[in-house]
Amino acid sequence: MLDYMGIINLNEREDNIKGLTGHRPLAAVPIAGRYRMIDFALSNLVNAGVQNISIFTQNKYRSLLDHLGTGKAWDLDRKNDGLFIMNPMYDYYNLGIYRGDIENFKCHMDYINFSKQNNVIITPSNMICNVDYQEAIKHHNETGADITIIYKKADNCTVDFQYCSTLEMDEYGRIERIDINFGKENGCNVSMDMYIMKKSLFLDIVNSCVSTGYCDYFREAVYKYLHKLKIFGYGFEGYLACINSTYSYYKTSMQLLDMDISRELFFKNGLIYTKVKDEPPTKYKENARIINSLVANGCTIDGLVENSILFRSVKIKKGAVVKDSIIMQNCSIEEESRVVNAILDKSVRVTKGKQIIGNTDNPEVIEKKTVI
Amino acid sequence: MKKKEWIAMILAGGQGSRLTLLTKKIAKPAVYFGGKYRIIDFVLSNCSNSGIDTVGVLTQYQPLVLNSYIGIGSPWDLDRKKGGVTLLPPYVNERGGEWYKGTANAIYQNINFVDEYDPDYVVVLSGDHIYKMDYSMMLDYHKEKSAEATIAVIEVPWEETCRFGIMNTGPDGRIEEFDEKPRNARSNLASMGIYIFNWNVLKKYLVEDEADPESSNDFGKNIIPKMLNSGIRLFAYPFDGYWKDVGTIESLWEANMDLLKEDNRLNLFDPKWKIYSVNAIRPPHFAGATADIKCSMVGEGCIIHGEVRNSVLFPGVYIGKDTKVVDTVVMPKVMIGENVVVERAIIGLESVINNGCRIGDSTSGSITLVGEYEQMPQGTVYI
Numbered sequence: 001m002l003d004y005m006g007i008i009n010l011n012e013r014e015d016n017i018k019g020l021t022g023h024r025p026l027a028a029v030p031i032a033g034r035y036r037m038i039d040f041a042l043s044n045l046v047n048a049g050v051q052n053i054s055i056f057t058q059n060k061y062r063s064l065l066d067h068l069g070t071g072k073a074w075d076l077d078r079k080n081d082g083l084f085i086m087n088p089m090y091d092y093y094n095l096g097i098y099r100g101d102i103e104n105f106k107c108h109m110d111y112i113n114f115s116k117q118n119n120v121i122i123t124p125s126n127m128i129c130n131v132d133y134q135e136a137i138k139h140h141n142e143t144g145a146d147i148t149i150i151y152k153k154a155d156n157c158t159v160d161f162q163y164c165s166t167l168e169m170d171e172y173g174r175i176e177r178i179d180i181n182f183g184k185e186n187g188c189n190v191s192m193d194m195y196i197m198k199k200s201l202f203l204d205i206v207n208s209c210v211s212t213g214y215c216d217y218f219r220e221a222v223y224k225y226l227h228k229l230k231i232f233g234y235g236f237e238g239y240l241a242c243i244n245s246t247y248s249y250y251k252t253s254m255q256l257l258d259m260d261i262s263r264e265l266f267f268k269n270g271l272i273y274t275k276v277k278d279e280p281p282t283k284y285k286e287n288a289r290i291i292n293s294l295v296a297n298g299c300t301i302d303g304l305v306e307n308s309i310l311f312r313s314v315k316i317k318k319g320a321v322v323k324d325s326i327i328m329q330n331c332s333i334e335e336e337s338r339v340v341n342a343i344l345d346k347s348v349r350v351t352k353g354k355q356i357i358g359n360t361d362n363p364e365v366i367e368k369k370t371v372i
Numbered sequence: 373m374k375k376k377e378w379i380a381m382i383l384a385g386g387q388g389s390r391l392t393l394l395t396k397k398i399a400k401p402a403v404y405f406g407g408k409y410r411i412i413d414f415v416l417s418n419c420s421n422s423g424i425d426t427v428g429v430l431t432q433y434q435p436l437v438l439n440s441y442i443g444i445g446s447p448w449d450l451d452r453k454k455g456g457v458t459l460l461p462p463y464v465n466e467r468g469g470e471w472y473k474g475t476a477n478a479i480y481q482n483i484n485f486v487d488e489y490d491p492d493y494v495v496v497l498s499g500d501h502i503y504k505m506d507y508s509m510m511l512d513y514h515k516e517k518s519a520e521a522t523i524a525v526i527e528v529p530w531e532e533t534c535r536f537g538i539m540n541t542g543p544d545g546r547i548e549e550f551d552e553k554p555r556n557a558r559s560n561l562a563s564m565g566i567y568i569f570n571w572n573v574l575k576k577y578l579v580e581d582e583a584d585p586e587s588s589n590d591f592g593k594n595i596i597p598k599m600l601n602s603g604i605r606l607f608a609y610p611f612d613g614y615w616k617d618v619g620t621i622e623s624l625w626e627a628n629m630d631l632l633k634e635d636n637r638l639n640l641f642d643p644k645w646k647i648y649s650v651n652a653i654r655p656p657h658f659a660g661a662t663a664d665i666k667c668s669m670v671g672e673g674c675i676i677h678g679e680v681r682n683s684v685l686f687p688g689v690y691i692g693k694d695t696k697v698v699d700t701v702v703m704p705k706v707m708i709g710e711n712v713v714v715e716r717a718i719i720g721l722e723s724v725i726n727n728g729c730r731i732g733d734s735t736s737g738s739i740t741l742v743g744e745y746e747q748m749p750q751g752t753v754y755i
Binding site for chain 1: 406407408446447632640641646647648649651653654655656657658659660661663664665666667668669670671672675680684685686
């Protein structure tokens with residue numbers, strides 16, 4: 001059995017994607033028609049054989065808990081190990097002042113200690129990819145690194161992966177410098193914020209951060225240890241998107257309409273699992289016209305849908321037009337209305353004849369349950 | 373074991389030989405239907421939605437797929453600590469063993485299973501019908517009439533009465549006479565194969581029926597007539613809704629096509645009465661730039677580049693460019709290449725139809741069936 005436990009660290013920036021994260025954490029943002037962001041991180045771990053997975057949340061976790069349930073959808077409803085959810089302990093000793101993810105790890109130290117696995121994989125939820133951790137672990141063992149950080153060599157860093165960490169490595173792959181991508185150069189090595197290391201080292205880092213007080217964030221701690229430990233990079237070759245802004249959410253969603261990307265993301269190293277909703281197949285009616293779109297189950301379509309993503313149970317009525325848009329679960333686009341370049345959160349109703357027009361660089365985000 | 377008020381027994385051992393190629397390796401209740409489901413999903417979901425938490429599924433013919441499909445019943449919320457779903461294949465005992473000889477014999481052989489729960493009522497259901505029904509309303513009716521047995525009935529067209537077991541009822545709904553496939557029917561109320569019995573009454577008749585060597589151990593042929601003759605209180609419960617026995621290729625095709633009609637009475641979109649099933653793990657379906665889909669149902673994971681009209685596509689179907697699929701049921705993971713025309717057909721699981729094939733005929737009255745895992749070489753014409 002794989003001697004690894006998985007930690008999904010939801011200490012993620014949400015300030016550039018506020019429209020979709022007002023009432024949910026980034027990890028629970030719906031994506032790709034029927035998934036939530038966290039499904040990718042969870043499925044990648046499960047597909048690699050990790051059976052003990054904990055999710056370190058921040059606040060606003062109600063919708064996340066609802067989505068995860070007992071972990072059954074990911075085959076994590078286990079007697080031994082399985083899925084654990086670690087919410088911040090606000091009243092423990094910190095008087096409600098949130099001081100970064102290190103503190104959350106510290107509060108749940110017992111769980112990490114008692115887990116029987118000797119190694120950890122730490123991953124965020126905002127890196128959308130289908131990664132084979134088995135390969136990364138193999139590389140980790142071969143290099144004999146203390147910590148391996150998974151990265152992707154990208155060539156579009158002036159536009160994408162804004163504010164992600166970037167890595168500079170020597171010829172052997174040892175990391176020499178960690179920076180932040182402010183979009184100055186095209187080529188960069190984007191850190192996927194995925195770390196592989198011994199559990200004991202992870203605990204040491206957390207403990208020393210807490211006792212010395214010199215770092216609040218795990219990412220910061222790794223940076224400080226750069227020259228004390230052997231920290232290596234493992235290059236991931238596949239498709240990667242980092243969703244940390246409304247723009248990147250929209251852009252990534254539209255990229256999924258490319259079947260080569262979709263096929264890789266949903267099938268390559270294993271399937272992506274999600275909570276099932278038992279919706280019937282989608283029904284196309286007489287006036288339906290559909291072009292280049294992804295459509296989940298349970299929709300009823302009687303209008304025009306082009307270059308768009310429809311989540312489950314969306315209704316597109318006769319004469320309605322939806323173009324270059326993302327329409328989340330239970331939305332209803334009524335007769336003769338138009339939605340262009342927009343992101344409609346769950347259960348939005350666009351009434352007869354109304355229009356929502358955004359632009360490509362700045363899609364219009366409509367809040368959950370809005371009636372237009 | 374804790375006593376249960378009622379439990380359900382689902383007869384799922386039938387071969388469905390008239391479904392020919394589709395039931396070569398699976399029992400009829402496991403046949404695909406409606407772009408996502410297997411036929412047995414309907415009766416299992418009805419049980420679950422009606423509040424029945426203990427269900428026995430009697431299997432016999434080709435049970436492998438059915439067994440692994442039902443599993444511990446979690447898709448239907450039937451994985452329970454007490455009760456839940458139990459698969460009941462024939463078994464051997466100290467006197468030897470035998471197959472289920474008939475529907476009544478199947479229940480007779482499982483008297484011990486039913487007795488474990490000591491139920492007041494037993495619902496006997498057939499695993500191969502498509503309908504949505506709240507059995508708890510039927511139970512209320514059964515109690516209200518102080519019935520000892522209640523049979524659900526549906527009005528069928530008079531000209532079809534000769535295909536059904538017909539109930540002649542009195543004004544209060546009490547069954548006075550039962551005609552199995554009558555030539556001159558006096559009523560058009562057909563039995564739907566849905567029964568509620570008081571368990572103590574049914575048990576007595578099952579034991580008596582078993583002792584009768586002349587009997588073919590069938591509910592319709594033996595048990596019900598015997599109950600009628602001895603004056604048991606038998607009532608007909610009228611059902612008004614969609615109900616279909618998909619016994620033949622034609623009726624299976626027709627039932628799928630019914631889902632596409634505007635006035636279709638089998639509403640799969642009702643959030644209060646969902647039909648549960650084992651969901652495919654697939655992304656949403658994709659319609660490409662050249663796709664043209666109208667009047668159809670499409671499951672998850674399909675990739676469509678061609679024209680689809682009046683058809684039902686199950687999950688994971690691929691349809692290439694310049695291909696036309698009309699009036700057809702396409703089962704999971706079928707690959708249809710480019711320049712293909714498919715009309716009035718059923719294409720079985722994981723078949724591959726290569727470029728330039730022509731399947732089916734729109735002018736023909738019959739349905740063209742392509743079996744499971746078939747390979748149609750390029751340019752095949754199959755009508």
